[in-house]
Amino acid sequence: MGPKLMSSIASLFLLGALLQVVSAVDHDVGGDFGWNLPPNTTFFSDWASNKAFSVGDKLVFRSKANEMHDVAEPNSEVDLDGCVKPGIVFSTSAVFSVALDRPGRRYFICTIGNHCNAGMKFDIDVLAQPGAPNSPLVPPPPPSSASSLRFGALLAAFSGLLLTIVA
Ligand SMILES: *[C@@H]1O[C@H](CO)[C@@H](O)[C@H](O)[C@H]1NC(C)=O
Ligand SMILES: [Cu+2]
Numbered sequence: 001m002g003p004k005l006m007s008s009i010a011s012l013f014l015l016g017a018l019l020q021v022v023s024a025v026d027h028d029v030g031g032d033f034g035w036n037l038p039p040n041t042t043f044f045s046d047w048a049s050n051k052a053f054s055v056g057d058k059l060v061f062r063s064k065a066n067e068m069h070d071v072a073e074p075n076s077e078v079d080l081d082g083c084v085k086p087g088i089v090f091s092t093s094a095v096f097s098v099a100l101d102r103p104g105r106r107y108f109i110c111t112i113g114n115h116c117n118a119g120m121k122f123d124i125d126v127l128a129q130p131g132a133p134n135s136p137l138v139p140p141p142p143p144s145s146a147s148s149l150r151f152g153a154l155l156a157a158f159s160g161l162l163l164t165i166v167a
Contacts (some may be wrong), residue, residue, distance in 0.1 A: 023130050024056040026097075029122075035061040035069055035110070041119035048122040054130045059098040059108070061091075069110045069120065071096050080107040080123055083116035103128040 003130050029035050030047055039043060053059075061070040071090040089111055090096060100106070103126050110120035 023054070025054070026058045026060050027051060027053065029059050029061050029108075029121055035063045035120070036067050037115060038119040041117075043119050044122040045119075048124050050132070051124075052127065053124045054127045055100055055103055057100045057126075058102065059124075061096045061098070062144070063094050066096060068092065068112055069115065070112055071098065071100075071113045072109055074107045074109055075124065077105075077107070080109065080121055082091070083109060083121065084110040085109070085116075100124075100126045102126065 030038070030044060048097070061069075061071050070092045072086050072088065073090070074084055074086050076083075079086070090098065098108075105117065105123055105125050107123045109116040
């Protein structure tokens, strides 16, 4: 294998790694409001239904220092609807991240007091990859948003790759 081919292959690996990094998203649960007692019972389900989640993304649960919350993952829609508390609670700390490491539906609640019934619950569909066909209906982002950043990064990666092959 010639050194040129070797470096081209290395560049392809780099490109792949870069694409993964570029496309992973950290989702702040509840946006700026955070993982706190919501103003109404649909706040978090509304938040989740306006987002697309993919494998490699993270959910970041941030709670106010003067509110006590946790994060737990019921196994089913029925348990989510009924606010059935699962045996395992992930965390009671003020900031907690959940890696979305597999595709499929996942359910999240707070198990403290009646917080779940008050709206601290939502479910998400994690897609195998960004833009998979079963994405929720989300209007395309304006050109100035993250996707053009992604495109820019892609372009930079490709020009890097070309330079390596030519060199
Ligand atoms: C719930 O609260 C949010 C934030 O204040 C608001 O945007 C939304 O319209 C409310 N939903 C309902 C059903 O009242
Ligand atoms: Cu809570």
